[in-house]
Amino acid sequence: MHKNTRESWLTDVYLIAFLGWMSVLAIGMAATRPHYLFLNAIFLGVTICLILITYFWGLITGLLSNLAFIFAQLLTVIYENQIKADLVPWALVYWLFIPLLLSLTFYGMTAHSRRLQTQNAKLQSDLVERGAFDEDTNLRTTVSYIEDTAVFTETNRRFDLPVTTMIVRIRYFQEMRNMLSDAQLRALLQLVSQTIKGAMRTNDITYLLDRSNPTWAVLLFTDASGASIAANRIKGNFAKALANDEELSNLDVRLVVGVASWDSSKMQSPYDLMNAGIKETEYDV
Template sequence: MIRHAGRDSWLTDIYLILFLALLGGLGIGMAATHTHFLLVNVLFLGVTFCLILLTYFWGMVTGLLVNLAFIFAQIVFAIYEEQLNPQDFIWSLTYWLVLPLLLSVTFYGMTVHARRLQTENAKLRSDLVERGAFDEATNLRTTVSYIEDTAVFTETNRRFDLPVTTMIVRIRYFQEMRSMVSDTQMTALLKLVSATIKDAMRTNDITYLIDRNNPTWAVLLFTNADGANIAAKRIKDKFTEALPKDTELANLEVRLVVGVASWDPEKMKNPYDLMNAGIKETEYDV
């Protein structure tokens, strides 16, 4: 994919340079013939822009066909003018035979490769999110990172006997309120909760957004359940203070529920067990 992106990038640059060079050639041609053919030049210029747009929106085949039709019309026009009013300089307009076609082709090529770059970039961002690097809206790590980091935390627990606890944060009655919340408010709510959690935690506590459909945040902490419950209360208090100050969310009644679960090597075998235990605890937060 990276190789294709690099090729599309330099092809886009080449087509852009060619397009600009052809525009320069068109300008020189129009300047050289403006004395005798000002109206014809203006008319042909308008047709050229139409041909470029037709090629862009309808594709290369359609663009080539309409350009060939324009070339044929020019030849018929030149022959007619030659028969009606013989003059040698009518053939000085021959640059209009090729430049509209070349401009259409180069502009189409430039936009095609630019669109491919945009598609590849969007896919890369999507893959990055799916693979757990970060959530695009909140800049928080996601589920895959949570699972990987939990394995590190639990290994530290095994080696140094440090308590490891996860804290799961959800929005109470989210499914019921989702239909009453606009997309803009939903984005604002995700950002507010994320910022509140990060602000309430210590710098070495890692915050994750592990589910966007039913917004679920997780925090990994080197502490016991009592210490995590203190942090949970701090999160709730800060969120209660911050919610009325947000203009997008001030009219909403939103409450957070928090579940706390500590790592138990006797009962838990993998990071999913710890995460699911924390999610289960949110059901008992009243």
């Protein structure tokens, strides 16, 4: 939040400075004689080009372009004074530094504005990741999983109901990621999510724990044997759904499933159950 405030403040400062130098430029152009109206128009066009060069090609390129413009003006003054004996009025001296200052302030304003946008996008992404639901699949996230697991385990303690988690991952996803387009990745996440939800009972809750290495979880009131049956059902349904999907049917995608049951003598927190399920995916061959 402090960084956002700082970037917003600097953006405003550069904006005010840019508008201030624009005002100085307007006053300077109005103060010169009408005889130099055409020259002012040319210099104004060059100034706009310099601002755009600085914006699109970066600060270094912009500075070099401005220095070249200053050098060209000095050569023009020398030529007018020495060769043509035509004195250039001192009122035009503002063209030596105003374009440079306008370029610098405009670049500073836009640079800090882009940083502010990047930080806001990251903040929104963090809020989604830490939130209760994933925005694409509409599944609950890790936050909800941890909270719900605490409720499930308390039910296990009170009523001695078996609690099991099922962790689902895509086999060799990291190796496969470079072969997937962003559209295919979104379609794959949707397909796996729908398959898992469709294969579970209405009182079983499905979660998307991780998007970077897609990891799903399901909480069930059943033992490991019952969860294994559901795991096989998910794999079978996914194979059929994948074959019928035009966008993904050419991909060799397989799921790995890990099943872990709550053991109050060995597990202390919901993370223990989740990590145990993730560990079990390594043995699903």
